[in-house]
Amino acid sequence: MMFCAVVEPLLDLYLDDRLVPVQARWVEKHAARCHACAAKLAAGRRLKAALRGTGAPAMPDGFKARLLALAQAMPSAKALAEELPSPDLRPSAALAFGLAALAVFVSGSLLGPGLPSQACSDSGSSVCFFGGRDK
Amino acid sequence: MIAREKLDELIETHSAKAYQAACRLTGNQADACDLVQEAFLRIIEKKDLFDPGFDFGGWMYRIMFRVYLNSRRSRERLREVPLEPEAGSVPAAGAGSPERAAENSELGRSIGAALAGLPAELRACVVLVDMEGMDYEFAAETLGCPVGSVAGRLFRARRALRAALGPMEGI
Known part of the structure; x- marks a missing residue:
């Protein structure tokens, strides 16, 4: 049927009661006419019931006692933080140091003589590999 | 605190x-x-x-x-095996007669095997919503994803479970 492709993604949402009433009625009306979608709806209900009904093993003996012992043995994060000496991190000092280093670097670049070129030296006797002999 | x-x-x-x-x-x-x-x-x-x-x-x-x-x-290498009925296993509510309990344990084994075949995110959704009975919003908050992702993962997970459990119990 033409609408099956549209209705199929809505079936799970219908089973989980996540559709607005108009959509839910649309799914119900379609399922009443379409055997394939009605079967999918029924299969979805059976799967949900089976999943909900699946049991889980009981907790092993002594496991709860182990957890309680853990709670008694473990210090909290706050207690640990109080016990351990924290490193003296001062963001303002680090920022000031960084700014001072930057100022030294910038002033050196602007005011200094600058580095000689790696390719061509200023002296006339040297050989420039990129432009022949320097003048 | x-x-x-x-x-x-x-x-x-x-x-x-x-x-x-x-x-x-x-x-x-x-x-x-x-x-x-x-x-x-x-x-x-x-x-x-x-x-x-x-x-x-x-x-x-x-x-x-x-x-x-x-x-x-x-740790994708984590070894997983399906749920086995072990000593002291607690049957789900409404288990009823021993025959019914046997059917349930057989179905439980199959469901455990099918769940083991799902990716972790899909399985977590199925466990939270279908087995633990939580709503989509709680699952989304727990798993740290949007509600729409929970719906999408459930759709894919249930389709995979139906395919795996199809021959059994008409699921």
Whole structure:
């Protein structure tokens, strides 16, 4: 049927009661006419019931006692933080140091003589590999 | 912050539920014990951050499911086997007669095997919504994803489960 492709993604949402009433009625009306979608709806209900009904093993003996012992043995994060000496991190000092280093670097670049070129030296006797002999 | 006595009381109250959910997630008892222990370790470590006005069960679920998903992401080699009916297994509510219990345990084995074949994110959704009975919003908050992603993962997970369990019980 033409609408099956549209209705199929809505079936799970219908089973989980996540559709607005108009959509839910649309799914119900379609399922009443379409055997394939009605079967999918029924299969979805059976799967949900089976999943909900699946049991889980009981907790092993002594496991709860182990957890309680853990709670008694473990210090909290706050207690640990109080016990351990924290490193003296001062963001303002680090920022000031960084700014001072930057100022030294910038002033050196602007005011200094600058580095000689790696390719061509200023002296006339040297050989420039990129432009022949320097003048 | 949780007082020591209150923490003990919370462990008494919630550990069994946490263990059952962990069994459904991991598929075996040894890994479930490890998962619950790891989750409670985190809870104990962070107990100073807990507001007593909040729901402890929800906090516990959130921590446990995230520990599970993180461990699955980082250790794909984690060995998983389907849930086996073990001594002392607690049948689900309404199990009824021994014949019905046998049928349920057979179905439970099949469901455990089918769940083991799902990716961790899909399985976590199925466990939270279909097995633990939580709503989409709680699952989204617990798994740290949008509600639409929960719906999409459930759709894919159920389709895979129906395909795996199809020959059985007409699912």
